[in-house]
Ligand SMILES: Cc1cc2nc3c(=O)[nH]c(=O)nc-3n(C[C@H](O)[C@H](O)[C@H](O)COP(=O)(O)O)c2cc1C
């Protein structure tokens with residue numbers, strides 16, 4: 001894996017409780033482990049004797065041109081990793097030519113992060129207070145977000161084996177509530193367990209922005225999201241942090257790509273750690289992938305430069321992998337790149 005050494009450095013630098021919060025999964029961590037294993041199960045079929053002297057990894061996604069099909073996944077509370085928090089993440093992401101999905105649970109204000117960012121989307125947790133949610137997405141739109149990402153898999157926060165909730169994290173109220181204007185107490189910032197498909201069009205109407213839905217693992221849910229106006233889907237199990245035992249994203253992706261038939265871009269995250277994984281995801285029909293924990297390791301060890309390096313390393317590894325597979329551009333990647341699964 002590309003990021004093992006970086007993760008080890010981050011583990012040394014961060015308080016144990018913070019490292020565990022970032023690295024951990026829910027329950028027995030079986031989904032967390034399966035995310036990486038499922039990518040590795042997919043064997044590649046390289047082409048030979050193609051001119052790969054120049055490989056183009058650039059891509060276009062909902063109107064943004066990106067240096068590679070790798071985006072930064074929304075993750076909460078970056079001040080736990082680095083004093084510059086999301087400002088550094090935004091800067092490093094911009095410098096790498098990538099796109100940041102900013103968490104509702106950021107530890108810096110939307111407007112301040114936006115001033116450091118290139119293209120960015122805003123991840124939405126629908127809060128029990130719908131007025132607060134509306135104000136949040138309207139602020140994001142005013143600050144320049146190009147899309148919303150509604151996280152659908154977190155009606156309640158998954159129970160982590162390593163940490164019990166957020167209470168032990170060294171996080172001030174100011175950082176915890178950075179985005180939640182007017183709230184004075186953490187208990188008021190709970191996510192709504194009654195989120196439904198109707199929230200997709202509501203968020204789009206409130207903000208004027210396209211809405212992608214993150215956390216989809218089934219074809220029937222994917223179709224329902226599109227029916228309710230979603231402009232894209234992110235196949236995700238929250239990095240193995242919500243329902244433990246949920247299937248790996250590499251295993252969920254094919255049925256969603258097949259059911260949605262190019263009606264909207266399908267993205268995927270969870271355990272993507274190399275250019276080979278990026279190629280596998282694209283071969284299964286994903287338009288792009290998102291990277292979670294490795295970005296936190298980069299932030300913790302090097303601030304903005306660390307984030308930039310994580311993304312550039314993966315871009316370079318993706319280009320190298322494409323070349324070895326006999327492919328000089330992303331549009332040449334198709335299902336033929338994958339070998340049939342081995343008989344059980
Ligand atoms: C520490 C941490 C915090 C996260 N916070 C959020 C969040 O605020 N919103 C969200 O939609 N997903 C959140 N996620 C899930 C990520 O967006 C993403 O789905 C996952 O990390 C991808 O898996 P990976 O870490 O294996 O790359 C979080 C993940 C981690 C590890």
Ligand SMILES: CCCCCCC(=O)C(=O)O
Pocket residue numbers: 076105154157166238241
């Ligand atoms: C009460 C704070 C919960 C934040 C959840 C952030 C998240 O999605 C994750 O840690 O995973």
